[in-house]
Structure formats: structure tokens, C-alpha cells
Amino acid sequence: MPDKKAVLHLLIILTLLTACTQTREIERLGIINTMGVDISEDDQQLDLTMIIFQFDDQAAGLTKTLIGKGNTMRAARDDASTRSAYHLVTGQLKYQLFGKDAAEQGILRYLNTFVRDATTSETMLMAVSNQKAEETLSTGQELTEINIGQFLYGMIEQEEVENKIPRSDLQMFSRTQFAPGQDPWLPVIDIKEELPTMVSMGVFQDDRYVGEISLKEAFYLNLFLNRIQPAPLELTLPREPFKPYMPGGQEDNGNKEDLHIKIQLKGDTTAKLVDKESLRYQVDVKVKVRLDEFSEVVVVKNEKVAELFEKEIAKKIKSEYESLLKKLQEMQSDPFGFGKLYRIQKKDGEMTSDEWRELFPRITADFHVEADIVHYGTIQ
Structure with a gap:
């Protein structure tokens, strides 16, 4: 049997705790x-x-x-x-x-x-x-x-x-x-x-x-920071390389110069500081792409056409990243976190925000983009 005095003390404590609880309707x-x-x-x-x-x-x-x-x-x-x-x-x-x-x-x-x-x-x-x-x-x-x-x-x-x-x-x-x-x-x-x-x-x-x-640039920022699962993205590619694979594509079709494509993209990015003195970084972007829709009919029936898309998509993403970095350097804002990669290579691992403000506009980044088409067929 439990001690009656101990039980009494416990009941008193529980009563006091309940009384101290502030309740609001x-x-x-x-x-x-x-x-x-x-x-x-x-x-x-x-x-x-x-x-x-x-x-x-x-x-x-x-x-x-x-x-x-x-x-x-x-x-x-x-x-x-x-x-x-x-x-x-x-x-x-x-x-x-x-x-x-x-x-x-x-x-x-x-x-x-x-x-x-x-x-x-x-x-x-x-x-x-x-x-x-x-x-x-x-x-x-x-x-x-x-x-x-x-x-x-x-x-x-x-x-x-x-x-x-x-x-x-x-x-x-x-x-x-x-x-x-x-x-x-x-x-x-x-x-x-x-x-x-x-x-x-x-x-x-x-x-x-x-x-x-832009929101598209925010997508590239997310791809830089995180491993992302398939997400929709629209890209504008040059039309000229794809004309041989368009029914009637040898015609200018109203002098259009661009081909607009809608894709599903997943992938991730790794970045490293390769030269501390010259502030040079290497950024590797690897993406897998599913072709969803084109603004014109393109027949993707073999690996040669798929490889052409991989090449042009990689060139486009590389160009977008280079433009985005330049824009951010002009605003002296580094959401990419290049400064963290620089800081961890310092001897003491210490750095102030003001110090990085001075260095960030001077950095260069070599963006290497590898695109892999995971599905292709006749797309319209």
C-alpha cells in the first residue's frame, strides 16, 4: 500500500499546479x-x-x-x-x-x-x-x-x-x-x-x-542551394539548330529565332573554391530533364537529337547562372553563399560581413552544367 502521507502531498501539489494554470476561453x-x-x-x-x-x-x-x-x-x-x-x-x-x-x-x-x-x-x-x-x-x-x-x-x-x-x-x-x-x-x-x-x-x-x-532566377538559386525533385521550367533556346528536325522547319516560320520548351528538371549543384587568391570558384550543376512541350513540333526520335537538346539546355542554364551572379554582385548580395566557402578556407575560419562585401564583387565562377535527357519521343 502506498504511504498515505505521500499520496496526500502529491494531491496537494497537483491542486496547487492546477490553480496556477492560466486559462482563457x-x-x-x-x-x-x-x-x-x-x-x-x-x-x-x-x-x-x-x-x-x-x-x-x-x-x-x-x-x-x-x-x-x-x-x-x-x-x-x-x-x-x-x-x-x-x-x-x-x-x-x-x-x-x-x-x-x-x-x-x-x-x-x-x-x-x-x-x-x-x-x-x-x-x-x-x-x-x-x-x-x-x-x-x-x-x-x-x-x-x-x-x-x-x-x-x-x-x-x-x-x-x-x-x-x-x-x-x-x-x-x-x-x-x-x-x-x-x-x-x-x-x-x-x-x-x-x-x-x-x-x-x-x-x-x-x-x-x-x-x-526574377522567379526563374529564384529557381536557379534553389537548384544551387538544394537537391531538387522534378520541377517545371520554361527555357528559350535558339531555333536554328533544331530546324532539320521540324516538319517544314527549313522555312523561317515567320522569321522566328527562338524555340520555347517546357521541361521537368531535377538535379543538384556542388561548388568549391579552387583558387583562394584569385577568388575563383568551380560550380558543377547536374540535371536530369524530361521534355514536356515545345512551341513548335520537333521530332526527337534518336539520341542525336536528344544530345542536341542536352547541349543547348546546358548552354542556356550556364548562361542564366552567369547573368544571375553578375546581377547579384552588382547588388552586393550573396544568397548563393560563396562567402561561406571562402570563410571555411581561412586559417581561423573567421570573417565579417563587411569583409565579404569587399571581396564578393571580385569573385569569378566557372559554371559547368551537365544535362541528361531521361525521356524523349515525338514531342509537340
Whole structure:
């Protein structure tokens, strides 16, 4: 038999612990799902837009928009709470949108709040808005039938799942931002045809937004950073080499110079610093390609034609990477992480971001692309 005194002590402890637990009825909570951060043009204070869920059956709708102002995130949230009958909590915060003005000044000070908050998920997605974040969220909430935060989260998550863009969550940004030799990136959202749309990928110097690359270039960035599974990609190749394999292709067909192809591509990339003094890198890109569709009929009936496609696809991807590197060097942003490869070869393994800013524009990279057609037939 257990000791009666021990059992009594246990019951007392459990009672006290239960009494200390703070409970809140869900009907009294405003659960923050999405936040938008802007810098006020008038006083340079923080303007915070929040989309919240409210489960009170007396409320007019499930979703509500609140706006607060303050010098810090917490102060702005407290300001917004004075206009709400609900206790605001961040336990379901899934999406954070930064107005371009705020992103250009640096977003680390806003992220610190969430890094310290155990209720914030590291998988919270983030993006930059071409308009004010408040405008994008408010307009988007009027135009979409679901919560705008859920809409944007689903849109970006789907692009990541399909390997079209690299991850863009809180964990990725924080880890990259604090690693000298690599800069972060975030999707850019704009209002197009009356709907919030991802239009490009923003690139950063440390935590400051400095420019953007196209979504196709974001695909190449993802291929550089990760081993990717089959993902769709459209390429423009020169038409001339394929004319012998086009029915009637000897004709100019309206003087067209390009052949547009849609492919499925999977592969990975390895990069290494081959000459530390001259800052020269070698990048090997190996991809497997499935031909899906052409803008004109091309008969791919033997290995000779397939090898021609492999050659032209490899040349195109190589050219795209060279152009992308040049663009990033002009913006002095290194999302590729060439700086990390340089840093690990230093004797002490130490390097500052400022040091890499001086070196990055001077690096050269030899891109070697190997394309392998895994399926071919008569494609139209």
C-alpha cells in the first residue's frame, strides 16, 4: 500500500499546479494569424497591421483586421489591442509581410521579438510587399474569400513544395542572416489583376532588402542551394539548330529565332573554391530533364537529337547562372553563399560581413552544367 502521507502531498501539489494554470476561453481570444510591418512616413514609427481570428459567435465575421502604432512591435500590438475586445495572442502566427520601406531599413529588429517568443513557429513564412504591407493585406482581404494570411501562406508554400523557390521561413532567414558569407532572400508580393501575387524574389544584405531577382532566377538559386525533385521550367533556346528536325522547319516560320520548351528538371549543384587568391570558384550543376512541350513540333526520335537538346539546355542554364551572379554582385548580395566557402578556407575560419562585401564583387565562377535527357519521343 502506498504511504498515505505521500499520496496526500502529491494531491496537494497537483491542486496547487492546477490553480496556477492560466486559462482563457477561446471566445475571448484574438488569435493573430498574419502581421504586416510598415514604417510611418509621418513620424517613422512602426505601423503594424494584424489579421486575427475571432471565435466569438457574436462577432460579425471570423476574420478581423487591426492596426496599431508604436516604436516597437510589442508597443504597436498593445496599441492595437486598445481597439479590440479580445486578448491578442500570437500562437498561430503563420505569415509576416514587410512593407518595402521597412525591409530596406532592416528587419532584424522585428524578428528578434519572434525569436524570443516560444509560441512563434520557426516555419512562419515571410515576404516583402511592393506596396505598404497594410495596403496589400487590406486589399487582399477584400478580394479573397479566405483569410489573406492563409491565402499568402498557401501560395508561397505551394511554390516551395514544387521546388520553384527556396525556403523563406523564419528559421532560414535567421540562420542565413547570422552566417557571414551568405545573405538571405524573401518572396516579393504585389497586387496583380486584383489579387496578391508573388512576382519576384527579394535579396538582402544581411537584414536589409537591396533588390530583387526574377522567379526563374529564384529557381536557379534553389537548384544551387538544394537537391531538387522534378520541377517545371520554361527555357528559350535558339531555333536554328533544331530546324532539320521540324516538319517544314527549313522555312523561317515567320522569321522566328527562338524555340520555347517546357521541361521537368531535377538535379543538384556542388561548388568549391579552387583558387583562394584569385577568388575563383568551380560550380558543377547536374540535371536530369524530361521534355514536356515545345512551341513548335520537333521530332526527337534518336539520341542525336536528344544530345542536341542536352547541349543547348546546358548552354542556356550556364548562361542564366552567369547573368544571375553578375546581377547579384552588382547588388552586393550573396544568397548563393560563396562567402561561406571562402570563410571555411581561412586559417581561423573567421570573417565579417563587411569583409565579404569587399571581396564578393571580385569573385569569378566557372559554371559547368551537365544535362541528361531521361525521356524523349515525338514531342509537340
